[in-house]
Amino acid sequence: MTVRIGVIGGGQLARMMIAPAVELGLEPRVLAEESGMAASLAAVAVGDYHDEETVLAFAREVDVLTFDHEHVPQPVLRALVAAGVAVHPGPDALQYAQDKLLMRAKLADLGLPQPDWAAVTRADDLQAFLDGHGGRAVVKTPRGGYDGKGVRVVSAAVEAADWFAALSEDANGGALLVEELVDFRRELAQQVARRPSGEIAVYPVVETVQRDGVCAEVVAPAPGAVGRVADEARRVGVAVAEGLGVTGMLAVELFETSDERLLVNELAMRPHNSGHWTQDGVITGQFEQHLRAVADLPLGSTEPTAAWSVMINILGGPADAAMTDRLVAAMAEHPRAKIHTYGKAPRPGRKVGHVTVAAAELDDAAYEARAAAAAFD
Ligand code: ADP
Numbered sequence: 001m002t003v004r005i006g007v008i009g010g011g012q013l014a015r016m017m018i019a020p021a022v023e024l025g026l027e028p029r030v031l032a033e034e035s036g037m038a039a040s041l042a043a044v045a046v047g048d049y050h051d052e053e054t055v056l057a058f059a060r061e062v063d064v065l066t067f068d069h070e071h072v073p074q075p076v077l078r079a080l081v082a083a084g085v086a087v088h089p090g091p092d093a094l095q096y097a098q099d100k101l102l103m104r105a106k107l108a109d110l111g112l113p114q115p116d117w118a119a120v121t122r123a124d125d126l127q128a129f130l131d132g133h134g135g136r137a138v139v140k141t142p143r144g145g146y147d148g149k150g151v152r153v154v155s156a157a158v159e160a161a162d163w164f165a166a167l168s169e170d171a172n173g174g175a176l177l178v179e180e181l182v183d184f185r186r187e188l189a190q191q192v193a194r195r196p197s198g199e200i201a202v203y204p205v206v207e208t209v210q211r212d213g214v215c216a217e218v219v220a221p222a223p224g225a226v227g228r229v230a231d232e233a234r235r236v237g238v239a240v241a242e243g244l245g246v247t248g249m250l251a252v253e254l255f256e257t258s259d260e261r262l263l264v265n266e267l268a269m270r271p272h273n274s275g276h277w278t279q280d281g282v283i284t285g286q287f288e289q290h291l292r293a294v295a296d297l298p299l300g301s302t303e304p305t306a307a308w309s310v311m312i313n314i315l316g317g318p319a320d321a322a323m324t325d326r327l328v329a330a331m332a333e334h335p336r337a338k339i340h341t342y343g344k345a346p347r348p349g350r351k352v353g354h355v356t357v358a359a360a361e362l363d364d365a366a367y368e369a370r371a372a373a374a375a376f377d
Pocket of ligand 1: 265
């Protein structure tokens, strides 16, 4: 029996599901926002994922529906479920990756560790939070943020005046999320896969390095994260997956404080940039694992194949658009590097590919991965 997997969204995450889907004998189909996107290598329909009819028509041709992003509106997701479509992750879980205020409230219910936070609808409320938290805090728009957009460090309520104004124009009302400014030592990410039947597979916790709000580098496993930190990351990851009923891949972004507490920053319910290293550094990569999980097939081993892996994002790409030349040069000079390109046109700050090196020594993996990625500068 061939399972047809429909992926909503045509970006690089959908693209990277294609090869493992083919290997597993699954049939990937993509609903892309426009033609010529990164995932255009699979059978592609082009259409607007906000439109219920478009998504329902796409869903009729597949056995399981999943996502490359979390932006499909709740009413569309609910209509799919009502029509009997197998949607993974389902709307009840996905809402917590779509709305950071819902996520904070749910994590509080579950008693999981997170920064101090509040929902604020007025500048006065924000000022009160600031006054109670040392005069600085992080304000976030609950929905639609990514790569640091929709996140702002403020030391006075007036610095969020434009966002409050936008709230008052929003017919649904709504609120902003304010969080304590965490003095973190580093950022970690914990990935977990969960099947509808409940089986769970846990990946090693990794360190993520962000530059300008964008993930630049991942070191796996997170150096020194043995014993307590790794156990706590695993506990939190599993508790989120089970408590929220996540199906498919889950990434829990964490802050590690200087006193070794872990606090949940945010969630992604799909393959995630922090897990790209698993393609080349773990027996079962996250894209294959996501497919297994959403199709409710047995999960694969999450055991690393080398002591260390380092993943570097290729951001922006070559200014002269000579991607192919750079790729050939990187391949020639760095035969141990696993180079992934997304078929996207170079543009400042855009993620156009990544490089992973797995090695016995962290220094070797980091040096080789950075050198290969630098070939694209
Ligand atoms: P996005 O949805 O855009 O990825 P995040 O909520 O992950 O936004 O925030 C982006 C970055 O901002 C984080 O990776 C972290 O570096 C910083 N940040 C977010 N929240 C806090 C916080 N409460 N304290 C300190 N830094 C934060």
